[in-house]
Amino acid sequence: MTKYIFVTGGVLSSLGKGLAAASIGALLESRGYRISIQKLDPYINVDPGTMSPFQHGEVYVTDDGAETDLDLGHYERFTAMIASQKHNMTTGRVYQKVITKERRGDYLGNTVQVIPHITDEIKAAVRKLESPDIDVSIVEIGGTVGDIESLPFLEAIRQLRLEVEPGNAINVHLTYVPYLKSARELKSKPTQHSVKELRSIGIQPDMILCRCEMELPDQLREKIALFCNVPPNAVKAAVDVDNIYKVPLKFAQHNVDTAVCRMLRLDERKSDLTRWKKLSAVIDSPREPVEIAIVGKYVDYPDSYKSLIEALYHAGFSNRADVKLHWLESTKFEKDADLSSLDKVDGILIPGGFGVRGVEGMIRTIRHARENGIPYFGICLGMQLACIDYARNVALLEGAHSSEFEDDPTYKIIYKLRELVDIDEMGGTMRLGAYTCDLKEGTLAHQTYGAAQISERHRHRYEFNKEFMPILSGAGLQFTGMSPDGLFVEIVELKDHPWFLGCQFHPEFKSDPFDAHPLFHGFVKASIRNRSLRLQHAESIGKEMV
Ligand code: GLN
Secondary structure (H helix, E strand, C coil): CCEEEEEEEECCCCCHHHHHHHHHHHHCCCCCCCEEEEEEECCCCCCCCCCHHHCCCCCCCCCCEEECCCCCHHHHHHCCCCHHHHEEHHHHHHHHHHHHHHHHCCCCCCCCCCCHHHHHHHHHHHHHHCCCCCCEEEEECCCCCHHHHHHHHHHHHHHHHHHCCCCCEEEEEEEEEECCCCCCCCCCCHHHHHHHHHCCCCCCCEEEEECCCCCCCHHHHHHHHHHCCCCHHHEEEEEECCHHHHHHHHHCCCHHHHHHHHCCCCCCCCCCCHHHHHHHHHHHHCCCCCEEEEEEECCCCCCHHHHHHHHHHHHHHHHCEEEEEEEHHCCCCCCCCCCCCHCCCEEEEECCCCCCCCHHHHHHHHHHHHHHHCCEEEEEEHHHHHHHHHHHHHCCCEEEECCCCCCCCCEEEEEEEEECCCCCCCCCEEEEEEEEEEEECCCHHHHHHHCCCEEEEEEECCCCHHHHHHHHHHHHHEEEEEHHHHHHHCEEEECCCCCEEEECHHHCEEEEECCCHHHHHHHHHHHHHHHHHHHHHHHHHHHHHH
């Protein structure tokens, strides 16, 4: 039978509720429990697919093609769960379902209301994850307690808790305990207010996780316990850590999982944290730096590239290197702008993106990497633009472009496969989710993956136009990954280059800290090699100059 942990947040947003949920999940898994984590998002968008990355950060894509909240990325990176559409529910989606039912006449003339119809639909979405294979379902409610829009979700979990047997559901509330420098004191008042707010809607937290800069003194824990109506050992410090992958160990130190097991009446099976400890040791070990440039459009909004950043860090762990990221705005590389800053990095990555802004700067960047032997990794848009650079500057197809950026380019290298994609409606037009891809033997892709067939997640509208395969491969571009039906080009690479690869899919969604994605591992490894050559070269020039 599936038990529940409902995770809510108070005081402020961005306290790391997603990471807290993921870490509790990881700790339960380390005790042999099978878990799932679900995110309930109070916004009205049906999914985050159409939301600007500037506002909402990355759109995380699941195997089954759902465009979801980026917290699902944390869940997958921290635990063994495979995320799907079922793991993310928004207000918009809930209302869409209820309204469809209402139009169909399912409510038999009853007045359709937030309680019970909306809340019933939320409960149904939560209970959909109940299964004999899931011991604990962790449900994170987005937003902050006190927001108007999260009320139906909170009401639904309040009701749900009553529906399951006592001991089968608990509420964990994450709050903030600020340190006031002038008073040299940690302050509990915001937490008290937040819990008061929660209790006023009928939810009594079982555990309070207090995000804070330093450990909570016992006295303060006791005070919070007293005012918030929980036992002192249910008040836990969620102390800042220097790396997110240390959160599970920190929680374990504070016996968060032991307390959860007791409250949920689960056997306190022995916990095995070996892999988290090893990871933490790698993070703390001295690691040589490697400088990676990310050239793109949303460079001031790292949340838009959450999974990408994590995947690069994972490759840093697997290569025992300290990956340093340089965010470069591609518009700065347009026309005849100076590209020499690109020679100061060890590898260049162009990530996914939409819209024309900065595209010419990206194409110049790719050309520079290609001509100067700088390892290059192009993801989705980064792959499409690598094909355009090759078409324009090597195959000399002047005017080669993507139909995303020009209505009718002379050479339509990247285009929309109209017969395959229904193009009319926003949010319904993309190739989304996992697709298999065959890799050509003996190629960089094949070597790097060590497999002949792979599965990767997609999120894009445009594709490489296969008409140009003969001319570009004649000019030296290798097509090394294809969809099994031969319809889609998935990977391109260059032979006479230290490391140059573009993929149409998003490998960053399938990397985890214990098992870096092979492409990211390979790219970072090549960048490390490039760095040592670069440094040797600089040293020899230096010597000559002496
Ligand atoms: N804009 C391109 C497309 O829609 C690339 C998308 C992406 O990089 N995710 O095909």
